[in-house]
Amino acid sequence: MQQKLSEADLIINPDGSIYHLNIKPEDLAQTIITVGDPDRISEVSKHFDRIELKKGKREFITHTGYIGQKRITCISTGIGTDNIDIVFNELDALVNIDFNTRLVKSQLTSLDIIRIGTSGAIQPDIPMGTILASSFGLGLDALMQYYIHELSGDEHSILDSFRSDFSHIKGITPYLTAADPTLLNTVGKDMEQGITVTAPGFYAPQGRQVRARNAVPNLINLLNRFKYQNHRITNLEMETAGIYAMAKVLGHKALSVNAILASRVNFQFSSEPGKVVDKAIKMVLEKLV
Template sequence: MNQIGASELIINDRGAVYHLNLRPEELANTIITVGDPGRVAEVSKYFDKIEGKYEHREFITHTGLVGNKRISVVSTGIGPDNIDIVLNELDALVNIDFETRTLKPNQTKLTIVRMGTSGSLQASIPVDSFVASTHGLGIDNLLNFYKLLNNEEELQILQAFNVHTQIGQNGLQPYIAAASTHILKEFVSGFHQGITVTCPGFYGPQGRILRLPLQFPDLINQLTHFQFGQHRISNFEMETSAIYGLGKLLNHNCLSLSAIVANRVEQTFSKDGGKAVESLIVKSLEILSSIK
């Protein structure tokens, strides 16, 4: 079997994968990702036991137990580019033998759940509510560097989106991937569901105008009014499609959960976004810890 080169998978002096600074035994098979490094402790404070804390740059990991369930919470930083690092290194930790630098014969399937904040694109999804993303639709370019194959429904949604927005006329190549139904079905009560659009930035890519003119000034309106069958765009943020796309390719169960802190249609903002996020953490940990 071919060895993976030292320049392709960087392992540091303590035998840990480079960016995450984690050794294989330091990672649980159930993983929560958060964008903000400061939010890691806001999740792990609910652990019954913390086994270890690991840190490198913006990537902080706490691994511990909630009841009998072993869970790691990992900060990713912001954006699809960071997700490329985190998802590939999480997979390497369980599916590559660090001693031989070869693929393990038996693949381990991780459960990866993003918990973050987001902006609603529907008047019916108010601030301080929660969204479980059925799909991640990326208007960034990350998954265009990989061979992502779509099922028929995904292709139909993507085609309808391209026709509706005409966004591809300006050189963008949107992509789409669905959530893991195995996990999504557990997050129904108390959650809105819909397509989450992932943007490669916070200002122009999300239709915000400060001093610069926009290439897509009608983006918010187009996203809000998109519909394909029962599918509508519920919200947008900066990581979900990358997690879903890479998770699908690597054969992991992935889900993205968002606390809505802004409603771009109503132009409202949460009075206490931190409280909304904490409520999402508590509710989601309870569900996650009970999944077999």
């Protein structure tokens, strides 16, 4: 017999909304766009024909609306895979747990989740302004040490090769998950593609040095030299691997679309970041509808 989820494991607010996201099951569309920056929500929803819902709590802002007949929810996650853990568990709960009985539903729903985020390229042939779809997410953070995460297909081979090449770096337990193939071949079609590394921070974990000394001073060079067959690491950011892994664990489909704002090997940053992000938003929305 299925056991009810406790009030401590699944926290539901008095108004019937999920704890952090502050939205109810009926507020959520089947197609979801995630962005890191709460201010980017309006940059997505301004393209909606109509908006039916605006809610927010902390860094989690949600707009649900329509483009034509297509219902879309756009939600901000904040920065990092710790927030992805919150967002993806709560998105899943909204569609796959009955809030009245606190039981998992007999028929599960699979969501389509597309991240639109910013990133820095680590290959010299990927210029700023590129819109890149992540074929794989390679996580250097600790999130998936807390979940049972099974590998399949090329994930085994690529991860084994990466572990071998980076075995001299202590304290890293990498994980790897592929993008959903359907979303990669539709929304990600005609985009640059490559392995995206997800770091647990913005500065030293991404090879930046300001004042504090880096334990891995040549991180960017190590990453951009990695290759396995026709796969290479193309860019760095802070959410993709967690999104891919949590989507797979929970049975959802995910794709990360990256607006390349920096060239880490050429030490450049875009002078018009807003235009690059808007380009990525328009590309995704056009392909979704």
